Amino acid sequence: MAQAEMTEERILPLLPLRGLLVYPATVLHLDVGREKSVRALDKAMVEDHMILLATQMDTQIDDPMPEDIYTVGTVARVKQMMKLPNGTIRVLVEGIERAKILDYTEEDEWFEVRAEILNSSFHANPEIDALVRAVTQQFEQFLQVSKKNTAETYAAVADIDDPGRLADAIAANLSLKMKDKQAILEAVDVTERLETLLQILSDEREILELEKKISQRVRKQMERTQKEYYLREQMKAIQKELGDKEGRVAEVEELRAQLEQADLPESVYERVDKEIDRLEKVPQSSAEGSVIRTYIDWLLALPWKVEDQPEIDIHRASAVLDADHYGLEKVKERIIEYLAVQKLVGEHRGPILCLVGPPGVGKTSLAKSVAHALNRKFVRISLGGVRDEAEIRGHRRTYVGAMPGRIIQGMKTAGTMIPVFLLDEIDKMASDFRGDPASAMLEVLDPEQNSTFSDHYIEIPYDLSKVMFITTANTLHTIPQPLLDRMETIYISGYTEVEKLRIAMDYLLPKQRKAHGLTKDKLSISQDTMLRVIREYTREAGVRNLERQIASLCRKAAKMIVAGEKKRVTVTLKNLSQFLGTQRYRYGMAEQEDQIGVVTGLAWTEAGGDILAIEVSVVEGKGRLNITGQLGDVMKESAQAALSYIRGRAKELSISPEFIETHDIHIHVPEGAIPKDGPSAGITIATALASALTGRPVDRRIAMTGEITLRGRVLPIGGVKEKSLSAHRAGIQKILLPRDNQKDVDEVPESVREKMEFVFVEHMDEVLRQALK
Template structure:
């Protein structure tokens, strides 16, 4: 609808009413700068209103009766309406309706407030910019009941509204209240408005005058216009005036406070500058300046690279201009202190004497030739090439095998500092890269913290339990380690807190893990993996006698005169009270024996105590473990398999039984998909090779087979039990037991091929701990036996198999005689007693 759009305008250049001034550039018409005052000589009785009147929409103003206002009309429909009404002569009446939304260009009935003011056009002026300006006098209130025409301008049906006014003390009191509130605004309103308010005696006219002239919102003005009860109108006006006064008083208070703060700050700055000049003349220095000077000295001593030095100087300049009470002062101070305390140019000198390094490594650990050779190779290349980048090694093996202690020994052999951080359970990427300085309590990551603790930029840095990193909504720490553990990238490692490159290429990183499968492949690809298998029983005995028992005696205030534990007692503890690849549980059990002896000593026992094999139960109670091979095997349908676990190798019993049925197969024992498929493949092979295996074909059709793997609460999976499952089924259908001392491992194909598997070293050691004497393993895994201890090779008989035919020929054959067990304390072949390293166990840590 094309209707006119009007806004108030004043031609007065004197003081304006309080409130925000509209921005002329923000609207498409000129805005009001003031308001005309009420005409005191108007007649009480207004003109007779017609039923229909042209309606002029107003964007941002409300016209009240008995007021004269200037309006600007710049929409085509509005200008056409003014031209026709003004040319018609007479009263020139129009309806002045306020828009609910000033943005509406063609307002309809829903866009206009229903209560309007009927006014008369007193004067019209045309301006060169195309707009029309009029002076209009409000006459009476009316209600816009309907819009009957929209083209070329709005024409609406109106109904007059009568005011309700009852004289009395209450009305006089309201008038007195309004005058009092208005007088408090006298400093913020034009003088003409004050005079007009003083000369207005009619309460209704006073309410209209103040409502139209004071800086109320459109909604508030429209509420006053729509109120017909004069008392209610005055009460509403009083509420608006009170709120407006409160806002003005609060605004004045805030302005005074801000001005006072600025004045005080300027005064303090001026006095501080004077004090600084006086201190410089006297040769004195305030604490802030002294602290900045001290930081500058630290930065010079740290020998920062150019980028870091420039950043440090910028921060020190900022710090010198801050007040110590500023919130940012401590943040900048901590940041500069971190820059100054990092070992940018401080490195420890490597011990490049290879013979001496070999001696140091042999003192802490015996054997481990691969690891020792790797360290000596690094030192050799370092001796020839000074700027060689540090290697990144990963020690993988069961818990308690000495992975962490190896890092300390390597650092001692190389003459470097040792730093260890535990990564187990870390979920936040910021633990590696640090937090941004914008965060509260931001800190660098653990890599930078470890370097600060080491004090050198080339320590041996151990990342413990790298396989136990987690990831959540805070990021993936393993992804952050990709840069740290890449020799091509870590020379420019950027911590989020420092936001400056730091060279990590001189660090020798060593990671430890129990399981390589849980390490992300890109991270595993950056590391050189060195595997540490579990300990043999002889090694555990030697470690206990040389290191663990002396350590526990000292820790419990005992000596060798107070307590002696024989080799046979240690063997019984190993066999009956521990079942592990490492040494931690063995050390705990030895500590329990020492505690009981220490208590007896504290109670007054004087004689020394010698603990033999028969005495162990009196100290440790009934045995916790027993060798169950003899009890579980020796019946048809039972085979012994070998399993790998993160804590070392274990034996695994496969039990198969048959019952009358229709050839069904049931699998129990919390088996994974791979293990179930291995059982199905073994069953299919038996059904298709009954003649070669000596099995009655007809039994399959009338027998339901149930395969169960004990320890049903423990999840089991993997294809390496395929050979053992097939052996149990063959034993069942041939009704012939497998030899008790035989264990086996290997993946079985549908054609009977035996494929290689992993974890052979750990599985063989687990078999030996369980009392197994003969092991069947894939022929391709025979190469994994090279690194086994000689004692293990002497105690076990190994047979490589390529197909299930080779397995069947070994299942029921008479096993070879078990070789004699070496005596306690026997040394390795080639090491005469008394020679260097003779009898020292593998990975035995002091």
């Protein structure tokens, strides 16, 4: 048996090795560059040239600590030192004997350790002889499988008689993991060392044999693939001779048949033919083939010449528009004009309309009705939040997963060159580093350019000039001016109360009854009740919330009927609050009696018109002017202009010229929580000031609106229709309007015009004569 013997303890400088291990009786070159290692080397050269070589556990650590270094290393003699040009020192060392680190005596400047020398002696016996023979045999087989070491290596190792040195020499010639090499170094007992090496050699040989099998299998697979490719090409040639059509050949033949049947322009025909030729030459397994095939499919699927020729019937179109939407006369008139021109000219040239208005007024549904009226295909895309130019123009085919833009996709969906194409929410497009889609839309919507629209994917100019484009927007200020210039803008300001009532009774109520499984017999709502729903439970320009309230009534009625509470539900003015709760909104009513300093004005909001009471109070003071009611700058300036006009006309109005120095004036517009602005309250404020300063009451039956100048001229304003309806609703009998607004009265419903008197004024003097009693 081998017997381990412990020798003396020695103090030695320590050189940590990184990714390297030195065995006894081994000569090796080392490159030393770390400062601690260089100082340890100098220490060894000054003394007896002896140094301890120990491997560090982690090669990534540049400055190892004692706990990072294995405790068993090799005492070596430094035989030669040479400084290289890069500052590194190359050292030739010879391993002498194993040693175990007991403790570190120096760690700061260099490593110095107290080490125990480990020597091993053995007595020859059959077990060691058997181990030596097995290790030598395994090493020979390992060299044959690996083919990395030469025959001289085996010969040099086989001549070693000492079993311990034999194990060290074999381990030094193996490419092993560092932990395996260290295990052999730490095996002081020769028997244990040979057994460890035998196990490692056996494992490594098995791994090498497995790698060899895998390599042979892969090579055979490659040979089989090449053979299959050769046979497949032969099969193609045979199929071509026999006329059989399979695989790529059949695909190309199918595409050529589709090309001959398709009605394409000459330039498109040539392009598709060229792409089919390319597809035929591309190998079946190539990814480029699918890209070419997809491109060909798009070119063949697009309508290049397809034009539906529906017979133009103006009367039918008018009837369809009236059946789908109540009011909106301007839009309907524009569509009928377009149809009349098409009927006379005989060719299609699509207009580009932009419907602008608040939410819920029916812009999108109107576009559908237009397509229905024209008997054309309808395509809709939403542009809200689109910020990538490629969404409009498409991606170039060099990109993976490239596709045409939304315009070309919509044309493919339509299947015709003359659809009605709705571009919804065009005011909500954005731009960022990916491009500016609003600018890309210029080519789509410009009548002079869209006949040759260029999509990055299709690459062939496409004719969009015959498409009827309809765009929708809530506001115009977010649409770029060049884009807005290409479109014909039609404003949909919203519905009046009369229109909302007609829409609710004729459209929304029947629709919601049907949706909730009700009939006229099961649910009835009178016009007066519906009018109260409109006035007290909704405040909007459109009818979206009104439809929600009607749906709520239908749901509650359905519940009552199903629960057996009632067989028939009638919603009246008295029980309306039981269904919808207390009223949510209030609307203005005319004053009950003539008052001094209080005038009824008219205001326009996005939810329609309303009346606005303006109050003026005059008290003794020092001439201060207070304006309250959360008024905007324009309205405050109107108040200043009105006051200046009254001061200028003080003598004619029998007002003391010194009133401005002896009295404080307070102008207030009620509902102070609601912001108000605009110039149309100018004559109303001036009348209230004149009434308060003269002590003459204002006729409560009169309402007015108009802008005032310092000279007293009355300038025109907007929203005449909505303001007139609100005045009629509030019980006003006479309205004072600027003379320049006389043309706008035609838009007021005839039923309202018959019950109200419209007085047109040019100067403030006329207003005061009419209003002051």
